[in-house]
Amino acid sequence: MTNIPRLFVSAPMVTGASVRLDEGQAKYLTRVMRLGTGAIVRAFDSVNGEWRCALEIAGKAVHLELLEQTRAQVALTPLQLLFAPLKKARTDFVVEKATELGVTHIQPIITEYTQTGRVRADRLTALAIEAAEQPERLDVPAVSDALALVKALDCWPLNVPLYYCDEGSEARPMSDVLSASSQKGAALLIGPEGGFSPRERKMLRALAFVTPVTLGPRILRAETAAVCALTLWQSQVGDWREPPYVPEI
Amino acid sequence: MTNIPRLFVSAPMVTGASVRLDEGQAKYLTRVMRLGTGAIVRAFDSVNGEWRCALEIAGKAVHLELLEQTRAQVALTPLQLLFAPLKKARTDFVVEKATELGVTHIQPIITEYTQTGRVRADRLTALAIEAAEQPERLDVPAVSDALALVKALDCWPLNVPLYYCDEGSEARPMSDVLSASSQKGAALLIGPEGGFSPRERKMLRALAFVTPVTLGPRILRAETAAVCALTLWQSQVGDWREPPYVPEI
Numbered sequence: 288m289t290n291i292p293r294l295f296v297s298a299p300m301v302t303g304a305s306v307r308l309d310e311g312q313a314k315y316l317t318r319v320m321r322l323g324t325g326a327i328v329r330a331f332d333s334v335n336g337e338w339r340c341a342l343e344i345a346g347k348a349v350h351l352e353l354l355e356q357t358r359a360q361v362a363l364t365p366l367q368l369l370f371a372p373l374k375k376a377r378t379d380f381v382v383e384k385a386t387e388l389g390v391t392h393i394q395p396i397i398t399e400y401t402q403t404g405r406v407r408a409d410r411l412t413a414l415a416i417e418a419a420e421q422p423e424r425l426d427v428p429a430v431s432d433a434l435a436l437v438k439a440l441d442c443w444p445l446n447v448p449l450y451y452c453d454e455g456s457e458a459r460p461m462s463d464v465l466s467a468s469s470q471k472g473a474a475l476l477i478g479p480e481g482g483f484s485p486r487e488r489k490m491l492r493a494l495a496f497v498t499p500v501t502l503g504p505r506i507l508r509a510e511t512a513a514v515c516a517l518t519l520w521q522s523q524v525g526d527w528r529e530p531p532y533v534p535e536i
Numbered sequence: 537m538t539n540i541p542r543l544f545v546s547a548p549m550v551t552g553a554s555v556r557l558d559e560g561q562a563k564y565l566t567r568v569m570r571l572g573t574g575a576i577v578r579a580f581d582s583v584n585g586e587w588r589c590a591l592e593i594a595g596k597a598v599h600l601e602l603l604e605q606t607r608a609q610v611a612l613t614p615l616q617l618l619f620a621p622l623k624k625a626r627t628d629f630v631v632e633k634a635t636e637l638g639v640t641h642i643q644p645i646i647t648e649y650t651q652t653g654r655v656r657a658d659r660l661t662a663l664a665i666e667a668a669e670q671p672e673r674l675d676v677p678a679v680s681d682a683l684a685l686v687k688a689l690d691c692w693p694l695n696v697p698l699y700y701c702d703e704g705s706e707a708r709p710m711s712d713v714l715s716a717s718s719q720k721g722a723a724l725l726i727g728p729e730g731g732f733s734p735r736e737r738k739m740l741r742a743l744a745f746v747t748p749v750t751l752g753p754r755i756l757r758a759e760t761a762a763v764c765a766l767t768l769w770q771s772q773v774g775d776w777r778e779p780p781y782v783p784e785i
Contacts (some may be wrong), residue, residue, distance in 0.1 A: 380629075387760050389752075422754035454780040462771045494537050503776035505671035507589075511763070518767040522711045527752035531703040 291534070293329040293337075295416045295427055296351065300335045305343070305352045311350035316342060322383055333426040336360040354530070357535070360426055364525055365472035367392040367447075369439060371401040371479035371511055377510045381477075382411045384510075386428055388517040389525060394496070395433040396476070397485040406433045423532045436487065441496065449497045450520075451476035451514050455481035455489060458499035461516060465523040473520060477513045540567055540783070542578040544665045544676055545600065549584045553594070553705075555600045561770040563655045565591060568702055578783070582675040585609040595679070606784070611676055614721035616687060619762055620650040620728035626759045630726075631660050633759075634665035635677055637766040638774060644682040645725070648733040655707060674783045685736065687714035689743065696748045697771075700725035701761045705737060705746035714772040722769060726762045773784075 292315075298306045305358045308316070316322045319457065326342040330351055340351035361424040372378050378395075384503045385393055393415065395406040412428045443449065448470050450461065476491075491497045502515050521527045539563075547555045557565070565571045566627050570758045575591040581599055588605040589600035617639045627644075634642055642664065644655040660679045668676045697719050699710065725740075734741065739763065751764050768775045 315580055370702070378641060384760055384763075387754060387756050388764075389754060406777060424754060428631070450640050452784055455782060457779075460771070462776070501776075502775070503770055503779055504778040504781045505673060506780060506782075507634060507671060511633055514633075514763045515637075515767040518764040519771055522768055525752070527711070527750075528709050529753040530706075531750055532753045533704060533755075533756060 291329050292316060292361065293331070293420050294351075294422075295420055296330050296332050297392065300330065300332045300338050300353055301448060302353065302356075303523065304353050305325065307341075308351065313347070313472055317344060317349060318516070324358055331358075331425050334360060336425060338513035360526065362387050363426065364389050364422075365447075366517075366520065367394060367474035367526065368477070368513060369394045369396045369436075369449075369474060370388055370477040371396055371398050371509065372403050373479065373509055375506075376402070378411070378413045379414055380401045381383045381513050382430070383415045384514045385517060386415045386424070386494065387422045388514065389424070390428050390517065391426070393428050394430070394439065396436045396439055398445075398478055399487055400434045400480045400481040406435060408432045408466040423534065442491070443494075443496060445496055447472055447474055447496065449474045449476055449494075450500050450516065450517055451483075451491055451497060452478070452502055453488065453491075453499040453500070454482055454506055456492075456499065458501045458515050459471045459475070461502055461519050464498055464500050465519060466523065471524065473524065475513070475516045475520065477509055477516065480509055540747045541565060541571070542575055542579050542669050542672075543600075545579050545581050546583065548586050549579060549581045549602055551602065551604075551605075553600065553602050555579065555589075557598045557600065558677050562596070564597060566593060580607075580674050583609060586674060609672065611673065612638050614640050614696075614725035615766075615769065615774065616643060616778055617726070617762060617766065618643045618645045618685075618698075619726040620645055620647045621652050621655045621682065622728065622758055623652070626757075627655070627660070628663055630759045630762050631679070632667040633763045634766060635664045635673070636671045636749050637763065638673070638770055639677050639766065640675070642646045642677050642679045643688065644680070645688055646682055647727055648736055649684045650728045651729040652655060653682060655765065657681045660751055672783065686739075689746075690740070692743075693746060694745055696721055696723055696745065698723045698725055698743075698744060699749050699765065700726070700732075700740055701751055702737065702740075702748040703750070703755055705741075705748065707750045710749035710751055710768050711772060714768060715748055717773065722772065722773065724762070724765045724769065726758055726765065729758055753783070759773055 331337045343350045580586045592599045
């Protein structure tokens with residue numbers, strides 16, 4: 288593996304451009320990594336692939352000089368994760384893992400049994416950015432503000448299948464359901480600890496775009512179920528037949 | 537879901553027996569859950585299934601009176617996880633998730649790039665017990681002391697396939713490899729951040745019982761790879777075709 292630092296930058300990257308880093312990134316590269324002017328850094332902006340850049344330090348202003356594009360942008364298959372916010376550490380975990388696992392949109396949802404309604408989308412976006420820098424992703428998932436489950440379902444695009452993990456009623460194993468699906472884009476819905484209420488279950492099961500699925504005999508914690516469901520989707524429908532991306536520089 | 541507390545007890549459970557709880561469990565039931573004498577508790581001991589019990593408090597001595605066996609013991613398919621210890625929080629995470637996902641044996645291993653050699657098997661066992669109480673498991677995975685990778689391979693039972701996640705060299709997607717396997721018991725090997733050394737890779741690939749596998753194009757953190765690999769194994773080879781177990785009491 289390369290040890291060259293890799294950063295998400297919010298400014299558009301084009302040949303000859305210079306991108307000013309924010310304070311946190313500047314501090315990370317100069318103080319934590321102890322890099323000086325001329326050091327090589329990799330950067331991506333979610334739109335223009337990945338670039339090899341040279342660091343330029345002038346007092347507090349730290350810039351990246353863009354040298355050359357090393358990867359073209361790749362669009363991931365749309366995959367949305369809807370999840371009921373958990374305790375802080377577990378919510379953070381869901382965002383980090385969902386980002387590693389190639390989710391393109393993270394939507395916190397409020398259900399009847401959701402214990403916490405407080406979610407700061409800006410804080411979770413910062414987490415998602417950090418999590419996207421590690422696994423060689425070329426984009427950062429969008430993180431939305433929390434939304435009531437009913438509202439999310441009300442405006443649902445009917446051609447996008449929504450799989451929800453149901454531990455309480457009859458449902459089929461997720462891998463069986465996915466192997467019968469030819470749809471690419473999809474969404475996964477994970478309830479809070481305690482699952483969905485009987486009313487929510489009834490509502491979900493009445494919708495044509497919704498399919499309940501199971502994840503085995505053991506009752507998984509919500510954040511575990513999220514990772515497992517994303518794994519099965521990526522493995523069966525997503526891009527997990529592609530080899531690991533290993534940077535050349 | 538039932539709200540009846542569920543505990544692992546290390547004493548054998550048989551009809552008419554009374555099991556004294558350790559201090560932590562006693563405190564949890566009486567002070568945190570605020571239960572009194574006569575309250576119903578569920579207990580399992582890894583050997584004799586699950587029992588419905590009545591709490592009996594006599595000063596500091598807190599016992600469970602065993603009322604009736606509510607589930608017979610079920611043996612899980614042997615599934616070993618070998619993983620290189622990570623930072624504390626991430627090691628804890630691996631143990632918790634591996635337990636939820638039905639691992640029967642957790643083996644910390646020391647590889648060339650492993651950052652930390654310190655692992656306390658007793659502390660990880662306590663974590664595994666706690667993690668086994670939640671998902672309706674009837675047993676607790678064994679946690680061994682750390683072992684050098686070479687030693688673990690030296691005494692390997694040749695009939696148990698060992699899958700290792702290799703991000704650096706040619707390998708096949710894990711789901712393809714598993715779908716071609718008829719073997720039940722297995723072991724999964726997850727390297728540290730930074731993966732395996734070239735020498736370890738060569739050694740692993742030379743062994744007949746070892747198969748390298750990949751988990752998609754993004755480079756996953758070690759603890760994420762562990763959860764993903766366990767998910768695929770349980771879904772394709774393990775018991776994930778069984779419906780979720782929902783307690784009746």
